[in-house]
Each structure stands twice: as C-alpha cells, then as structure tokens.
Amino acid sequence: MAESLWQDILWGDYGYNSLQFAVYKGTSAQVTPIYQGVGVAGSNGAVSIRLNDIFASALKTREISFIATAGIAANENGMGAQTFVVKNLNTNEVIQYGVIADYSYETFSPLASDPIRLLLDRRQHFFVTNWDNATNLKIRTTSELYSAAGYRTLGVGPSSLRSATSLQVELGGKTITYKVQNTCADYVLHYVNKFGGWDSLLMLGRCEYKEDYQRHNIGRSYSINSSNSQGIGVVTHLNEVTKKWVLRTGLLTDQEASRMCNILGTTRAILEDLNSGATYPVNVTNSSYEEQTFRGNGNKMAQYEINVELAQQHIRR
C-alpha cells in the first residue's frame, strides 16, 4: 500500500528519550542517506517523526516524453510508488515505505487519472499514470487489449488504434473510457492532476496567442552632419518576449467543470499544438478556480478560460 504525500507519514517508537534515524532512497539502507536526524520523545513519551517533506524532496511525477511524431501516443507513465527506507539507528531496524506524489487530499487510487472530459483527439499524445504495479494496467481499444508493458504509439504502431473510436484504461477496479475522435481543436493541454498523474484536456473553445514585449533601450553618442544622417542615438538592444495563450475549454458539463481544479491548480503543464505537433512547457497563471454549474451560470454550460505562459524566456537582440 502506497502512502500519499498529502498524508502525514509518521514514524517513531516508544521507550526512547531520543531516536537517531536515517532515511534512504531505494529499497536498501546501504547507500548514502538522504537525511539523518535525531528525534526526541514528546510529552507522551513517544518519538514521532514526520517524514513527508523528506520524501517530497526526492519524489515527483515522472516527466512525459513526446516521442511519437504523429498520432495518439499512449505513454504509460507508470512509475509506481517510490520506495524509501527509514532505519532506526538505535536498533538498526529498517522500515520500508512506498510513497506517491499525490496531493489530492482524497482516498488513494492506483490509477492517477481524473480526466475532465473523456474525449481524445486522434492527433494528440495520450499519457496515463498509474501508481500501482505497471503490469496490472490495461489499455484497450474497442478491438484490442494490451498489457501495460512497454510503450505504444497508437496509429504509428497498430494502425487499428488510430481508427479506434474509444480507448479504455483499467486499473485497480477503476475503468475510464475515452472517446477517440477527429476534432477541430488547435491545442491540448497536458497537466499533472491533483493525484500526481498526467491528464489532458482538449481546448475546444477559441484560443488566443499573444506576445508581450519589454524593450530595453540605451542612448549613445552620434553625430549629425547632414539631414540624411544615419546616426543612431537610441538603440534597442534587447527585447524580452513573453509568450502567452488564453485557452478556452469549450462547453463543460457540471461534472466536467467540477474537475477543472485539476488544471487550474496544477504546478506542471505542457501545451501541445495539434496542428504543428509542437509542445510548449507552460505555467498556468490563473489565480483561482470557481466551480461553475449549469444552473448557477444562468442555464448555460460552463466554460473556462485558462491563461498560460510559456515557461521559457525568449529574447531578441
């Protein structure tokens, strides 16, 4: 059973005034510890160490890789729980922990998917993250069943997948079925949801792209000796470019809208341009999420604007 990082992971013992311990990454206490400390018994006579933030520094959702050049890519992002070992240096007793980067503050689910809209574009990449043993993950289309081993590219690999109309992901008794369609969307936003897994959302609304400029000028000496003088007294020597997108989700049902916090609260997102195939690491800049409902919206379906900025610094000199 893996432990979620949002939950306090407490370790300790009774019967000691102080307890020296070391934390190791991996399954063995043979390597250099990532942390070493000494806990002191509290008023209840117990030493109790909170391990969450020690684990957190060595744990994060695995990055995804856009290897496929075309078609739906189903990248099983199955990292499983990460293993840490805590060693009681007083007794040399060793305890092992499986920990996942789950900040959902909800009940643990091995399938770390919480998609907003169950719709995939045939041009997009697709990733699924599981926190369990990777071999238990099942991905299937309407006609085929694949084990989770390895990496598959839908459309590039078995061509039947590209023409499939649905994609089903199953793990730990949880099944998610996506429709697979050709859409008019220009962008799909991949993001890490609150369970620590990668999801994506097709942006079916109108999206905008813009650049903000910050120019840096200097003045320099120059000579004017005729009315056609080409002397330049003010020089723009640097232009910092900030690339921004306003993404619109398209219409969402109440249930879909209730899951929008996954995007608006994310700390890691990648924008995929479905026309060019380019991908951009972006930061979501929205500062709040408000749950919209059909009734609360004046009998209109919910639609969200997501503001993202390129997570890179582009300049022109």
Added chain:
Amino acid sequence: MELWINGEMADLGNEAIILFNYTMEDLTNPAIVKNSYTQTVTLQGTPTNNRIFSHIYRADRLTRSGFNPQERTPFRIVKDGELLESGYLKLDKVDKNGAKLAYSVTLYGGLGSFFYALSYRADGEKKTLADLDYVGDGTRLSYNIYASEVVAAWDALGTTFNRSNIWHTLNFAPCYNGIPSDDFSADKAIFQTENFFAEQYAPYPQNKTQDGKVYHPTNFVQLSQSYDEWQTRDLRAYLQRPVVRVQSIFEALKSEATKNGFTLNLDSSFFYDRNPYYGDAWITRPLLNTLELKASSGYVDITIPNAPQITPNSPSATVRLKTDIRTEGSVSIGGSVCARIHIALKNTSGLAVGDTLYLRDYVGEYPAFSYSLNVRAFNGSVIKSGEGMPYPSQFIFTWNGKEAVSNSYLDFYFSDTTNVGWLEIEGSLGGDFTLRSTSDNSKSYPIDYVYLTKDDATEVHYSGGTSARTGSTITQDDLLATSGTPADYLLSYCKMFGLHFTYDKFTNTVSIVTRDTLYAGAKTIDIESRIDRSKAITTTPYAFDAKLYDFGVENTEGAFTEYYKRAYGRDYGLHRVNTGYAFDSSNKDVMESVIFKGAAMVLARGRYFNRLVQGGQRIPSIFLDAGHKVTYVNPNNSGDSFDYDIPTINRSATIEYINATYKSYDSYPRLQFCDEENAPIDGEDVLVIYSGNKAYDIMISDDDSAMFATYNDGEPCWILHASGTQYPLPIFSRYTMSGKKVNVSLDFGIPAEIDIPGITHPSGTTVYDRGWAKYLADRYNVDTKVVKCNVDWRGIQVGEHMLRNFYYFDGAIWVLNKISNHDITGYGTTQCEFVKVQSKTNYTYGQNYDI
C-alpha cells in the same frame, strides 16, 4: 544562468537575481580593499534546494552527511557553459513561512572566499596566525626558551631564508622593554660577591663576625630600586621580544591558500628577499612572560617510603622519592630542577658517615648528580632540618627531556651508611621545570614548585602555571594566537604598502601586486559609444571628502611616542595629506583598520650606559647607586641573618662609556616598548626591519638560576655578572640606515623630532613616499573628477579584470573604479564609476619599491 552548489544545480527563483559588483577602492578611503565579489541571494525551498541543503531547517536533523552549514560549500555560477564566478557559500538563515521555505545564502566569490578561507576554520572559529603551517610539512613550531636558543636564533639571522629553520620564522628582537613586571623581582639580584668585592675590601668579606658569631654572605642582593635588562646587563632569554617573520607568514599563507584550493601568487617586484619591507621585515609579538601559555591541571603523586629510616650499618642505602606522575597524557619533564632537601640523620658511632649522596633519575643507571656531603663534622648528634648541613642543602641538576612515566623516582643514594643510625628526608623539588605532553607539544604544564615532605604531601596538585620561564615550552599556539586573523594581517600589510589583489577565477589564483604591476598591462579602451546618454551622467568634482587624510598606524604608548603626541599634536610617524578640500576640516584616518602598530626607535640615555672597571673586574654600573644590601646568614641557623649595606663603588673605579661618541647614551637605537616610568607596554604587531648585527659590550643572555628557589622563593630576579663578552646583537629597527641617514622607513611620515642624536631622516624614504605619493597626487589633483554613468558592456566580459584598464571617453582618460549591479543576463546598461586620470604614469610608475 545556473547556480551550482556542491555539484548540484540549484533552483533559482524569479527574485534570486544574481548581480555582480566590482569595486577597485573606496574613493574616500584609498586603502580599503574592495575588489571582491560577494552577493546575498535567496533560494526558494524547492525539492532540489531542500535536497542541496539537506533539510537543514528541520529541528531533528543531524549533520552526518550532505550539507554542513559550518563548512564552506563550493558554488559555481555558469552562463551558457561559461564560468562566471566560483567560490564558497555560507547559509545565513532559513525562513519558513507557512509551507514556503527560503534559504538566504551569501556567495563569496573569488577573493571573498579566499579571505574567508584565511579567516575561519572549518568549525567556524576564527583563524589566527597560529593556525598557519610555517614549515610547510605540517610541523608545528615549538621551542624551549633558553639563552642558548636565543643565541642560536640570533646566529641564524642573515642566512638564506629556509622555512624549515624555526629561527628563520621566529626570532628575538632586542628592545627597550622596561622593567619586567609580573612574577619577576626586578629589585633583587644574585651575584658572586667575591667577584665584585675582592679587590675593594681586604680582607675579603667572606665571613663577618657579629656578636661572636660568624656569618656567611649569600649571593643574594636586594637592590635599592628596580632595574631593567639593559641596566643590569642581564638579557634574560624569556624577556627578549619575540618576532615573527613577514616572509614566513606569506609562505605559510601560500600553503594555507593551497590547502583551500587557491594559489597565492606574489608580485616579484615587491616580494623579493632584499626588499626590507618584505624579506627583512618582522612583526613583534608579546613578551613571553606575558603570554598565557596553554596549561592544564593535574597532579603529581609523590610517594615517600613509609619507612624512610635505613638499616644501620649497612654498606649503602637508598632512600627513594617515588613520583607517580599521572596526567591525561604521557608527559616529559624538562628544565632545571633544584632539589632542596633537609636530611636528618643520626651518626651512632661518631665516625665518618657516607660521604657521597647521589641523585639519580628514574632510569637509575645515569646518575644525574652527585654531591659530596660534608657531614663528618657533625658526629654523634642528630641533625635535623639542615642543622649542621651546608646551608642550604641544595642540589641542582638538569633533568631535561626525560620521559616521566608512572613510578619514576628520584634516588637519594648514600654510598656508605655504615655509621648512620637512621635517616629521614624531607625536602622539596623545585625550580623551573615543566611537565610537557609528549603526545601534544602544545600542552605544557609548568610547575612552580613541588614540595616533598614525609608526612602529608603524597599528592601534589599543579595547575598550569601559565607564564613563561626558562625552559618553558613555547609553541606557535602560544606565540601566534593573534587577535586578528591571517586575512587581517594580509589585508593590513597590503593596505599599508598600496598593494592590490587580483583573482583569476579559472585557476583560483590570487595575486598580490603593486599598483604599478596592476596597471602595467593596462589597455586604454575607447568607450565613447558605449556610454548610455539616455541616463543621468553625474560628475563629482572631488575624489575625496575630507580636508586632511592621515596616513599612519596607531602607535604603541611608548614614552617618546606619547611625548611626541603631546609636543606636536599628532602621532609619531604620521603623514598628513592636505587634499585642498576647503569645505571640511576633519581628519580621515586612512589606515584605520590596519592591524599593525607604530613605535619609535630611541637611543636610551642614562647613567648606566657605561661600565665600571676596578682592578680588572667589570662591575655592573647599577653599583653606582647606593643602598644595595647583601644578606649574611648564620650557617647553623638560617633564621639568624642580617643585611649588610654594600659600599658604593670606590672612586678609583674607571668608567668606560658604551657609546664613545654620545656619552651616557646606549650603543645603538632600539624600539621603545616602555613608558616614561620605564614600565613595559604592549609591544605587539609592530613591523620592524632586521638590518644586521652590531657587536655589543654586554653581559649576555641568561637563563633563570635554580638559586632563585633558594633565595627568592622561586621568583626570578637578575643575575649580575662580573664580566661579559662582546656579542653581535641583532638590530631590529623601524628603518634601515645609509650612513647617518635613514634609507627605508616603516613610518608613513618623517618625524619632526627623532630621539636619536646624529641621524637625519631625508624625504623619499617613507612608506608614503614610496607607495602612495604619486598616486594620491593624481587623485587629489584639483582637476580630478568622478563620473557616474551607465555603460553598455555588451560583447565585453564584465569582471574584476576590467578595473585594471584605462578608459577613454569625452576626451579624457579614466580608470574604472566601480561596477554596480551588473546583470549578467544583459538587461540594460550597468552603472559604473570612473575617476579621471591626470597622468597614466602616476598609476604605472607611481611606486618605488626597487630598494
């Protein structure tokens, strides 16, 4: 831009902008060394940064592996693969605000980390000069202070510098140190009476009869007043002023730099052997008798046999004083030991008893001493507590360098006790010996006195007597435990002589160069088109902010420097520069933070700088004074004594003056480390120049005598000799001489008055003249101005090296004094400060250290 900490790339937040500042000097204080990079940045508590700092903020953390806040953690700043800066960082604090963490760190780049390495040990404690490796192989300097060592030290002067010779690093400067204070009886003396009075009095007053009893003269004199070492001609070894060589310190600094990953490179145009400011320069240290020697406490367990009586009529007997010395480590015993014993014995037969008493050390087979006991005269009586014994029953032997282990012992061995009925021993073992740890030479435990008595003292506690005496072990920890760090000394030295630091970040090489060398390769760069004319250009018509700039170091409070200050209203050796700044009348002390101190050379004058000769005997001239008394004692009763007034010197004595030219003056000048009352003053951290030796007619360097234990309760006093040999004493001076003229001076200014007859102090000889005059004349010129403007440095690598070039714009030549907040990512132009140059030669040929 990437910040790598300990080989791992740190996460830089948006606000963690690393700006570069480089400064050549503070214009208002040209001696302040500023050209080092330091920067404080804040790093957010990201998982990566938490890992780098090993969760240092957690209260339960133990520093076992990973980040150690007490150690210098290396960093590198890299941009586009190019190394911009490297050095060490210090974690200042961690702020935790809710779930948000922020690490405040100070980056010490280049010179900053170099000086940090010279200032702090790994445990965060400040370094001192004692922390340096002077020999170069880790050997710690240590010596036992004896007159023979002082003479050996003086003999070593003038030979080619060799780090492995301790006397090339440490030595002793003859100075006027005043009348010794602290545990020294400067108003008492020991001398051989017959040497002084044999000619004057007949019959020789060996014995004086009073009330029908015959009294013997002791060799102990109570003087009519206190005298200093020059008046008594007794250069006691531990009263000589210790000095440490500047060149050794720099060699040790090189080793220290290497140990910390740097190379220290010294400019050969200044750092050459013949330069009096370097090769012959030394720094004074405190007198040894004022040092707090490292000491510990412990006890010596001394066992006297339960049955000290020996068997009568046996052919020989041994009474053993067994010492069981227990300390924390093994110790060796050294120094001169005086065993004073009182023996009570009963001669049962009236015949002669054993006539030889041996003292043996614990090894047994090496008799340390033998003494013939003249006890034949006391037949048939019980002799107690010295009765009938030669008074006092004192035996002096040297017990040096022997390892004193448990169960070591002293034997009192009688070769023949045939006629001895019984014998008791009670006595004391005293003198100036030390217990010294053999495992750690730095630990020395001087023992003032160990009393051996039969009945009660089975355990003698000693607490480290911490003042140096003859034989004390002096370590570099004792002598060089300076209040300033090695960096303080280095910076002070460079400030004084106008030397500059440069740093090559690629090779971690720190170079110390003269100003001439600094600008020797300077290019003149045309930046006419790089000045940002859209931003303010500020011109200040002054490069200074005070009317008077004082170049000079703080003086020791010697008699003449104090007089000079009263008489002339300024410090001795000070050079005062009038900048012409008419809007202020204040003084600015340019050398304010310099650790070195000044002192005056004086030629002492007094009635004792002569020698009295009578009947071929040289008599110390203090016998010109009346009132000295010698003690006579009844040999049968030490409590029965009287003082005898020593007659003043007979008028037939002749006077030979030590200084034939200037009568009643000393032979040659010395540093004055005493006040008007001839009391000693602190005389440390004064730079002096060794300038050869001069034969000096004197009764030469002495060690303490074990007789002090007998006559003066173990407290040292003067030893008056009847004759002396000429010995070449070294001259440690504040200047070198060329004939009667001062040639190279350590003062900044020419004194208005010198307390030495017959010498002159021409201009061009002082530190100011040689190192500062031309440069400052350029800076304080009425046409000098300071311009602050923004410069576009694109295409030029900005760094400390830029401060060493000349720049041309607006029709003038400038030097770049300061680069402020240069953003390496190239956002905009950089504010710079330029100082107008009147003549480049004042920079490139402004110093004169080719001496």
